[in-house]
Amino acid sequence: MCGLFGFLNYGKNSVKNLSVITNALAEEAAVRGTDATGIAFVNKNEICILKDAKSAYQINFKHRDNIKALIGHTRHSTQGDKKKNYNNHPFAGKCKNLSFALAHNGVLINDAELKKTYNLPNTNIETDSYAAVQLLEKENILNADSIQRMAERTEGSFSFSILDSDDNIWLVKGDSPLCILHFKNIGIYVYASTEEILWKALIETGLFSEIKAGNYEEIAIREGDILKIQNNGMLKRYTFNYTDYISLKKCSWWDCGIYDNISYIDDLKTVAAMQGYSAEDIDCLIDGGFTPEEIEEYIYCMDEV
Numbered sequence: 690m691c692g693l694f695g696f697l698n699y700g701k702n703s704v705k706n707l708s709v710i711t712n713a714l715a716e717e718a719a720v721r722g723t724d725a726t727g728i729a730f731v732n733k734n735e736i737c738i739l740k741d742a743k744s745a746y747q748i749n750f751k752h753r754d755n756i757k758a759l760i761g762h763t764r765h766s767t768q769g770d771k772k773k774n775y776n777n778h779p780f781a782g783k784c785k786n787l788s789f790a791l792a793h794n795g796v797l798i799n800d801a802e803l804k805k806t807y808n809l810p811n812t813n814i815e816t817d818s819y820a821a822v823q824l825l826e827k828e829n830i831l832n833a834d835s836i837q838r839m840a841e842r843t844e845g846s847f848s849f850s851i852l853d854s855d856d857n858i859w860l861v862k863g864d865s866p867l868c869i870l871h872f873k874n875i876g877i878y879v880y881a882s883t884e885e886i887l888w889k890a891l892i893e894t895g896l897f898s899e900i901k902a903g904n905y906e907e908i909a910i911r912e913g914d915i916l917k918i919q920n921n922g923m924l925k926r927y928t929f930n931y932t933d934y935i936s937l938k939k940c941s942w943w944d945c946g947i948y949d950n951i952s953y954i955d956d957l958k959t960v961a962a963m964q965g966y967s968a969e970d971i972d973c974l975i976d977g978g979f980t981p982e983e984i985e986e987y988i989y990c991m992d993e994v
Contacts, residue, residue, distance in 0.1 A: 692721035708752050726740065741777075744763075759852070764777055770815065784826060797817040821849060
């Protein structure tokens with residue numbers, strides 16, 4: 690349970706107080722993780738990553754209004770000590786054509802197998818997500834084909850956001866949620882893990898007037914989609930063969946060893962309480978056969994029903 694967020698600002702005029710949008714997104718996304726918070730953006734053709742083992746409520750990110758693209762992450766740690774900042778997202782990577790930063794929402798269950806199969810180099814980074822970075826570096830090129838192969842080789846729960854040094858954002862949708870809004874009049878795309886996070890964040894920003902006026906569109910993204918938001922604002926769509934690994938194995942998340950049953954459900958109940966749902970509500974859903982990921986999405990979508 691982590692949070693993804695970010696934007697791509699392709700308009701001709703700089704959006705004033707752009708860091709306000711960054712911090713609003715980070716603070717609202719903290720409901721999905723308070724163990725660490727990080728962002729990545731491009732500065733003078735170089736990827737710049739700022740991250741710390743603190744919740745977004747304790748961090749005030751600062752950057753110039755003229756940056757074009759940014760990806761962010763709020764972490765609920767499942768693997769890798771959060772106190773060691775190299776375990777936190779986003780992660781830096783480099784291919785021969787581009788450098789990049791990657792953030793992941795979910796849990797990869799075959800990272801150890803990937804390291805053996807593809808002879809990925811040893812590293813002090815303990816987080817399962819880093820295997821996705823290493824797969825892309827192994828390809829030594831960052832493009833739709835290499836991202837497709839990475840997504841098809843990873844197993845578990847995921848959505849990825851990737852920022853490249855040309856100021857393009859790649860969103861890779863597995864079973865973890867993503868919501869994207871486009872403000873065409875301004876020239877900016879904004880995304881977050883859930884619709885609720887996105888709306889709550891934008892109400893606190895100058896984009897709220899555009900929302901009230903209805904000057905926006907929601908960009909569809911589905912399981913198995915790779916969406917490239919180009920630095921000029923154009924969209925390119927690709928696909929990959931997404932496998933619902935848990936359904937395929939016919940087991941629950943905790944039976945597959947992805948999460949510690951007790952701790953994850955306890956964390957889920959804590960988040961549910963913040964949204965107005967009781968521990969008994971969560972127990973009822975579990976007894977009814979819902980997985981923790983399904984319950985998590987249910988919690989965030991319930992208010993829209």
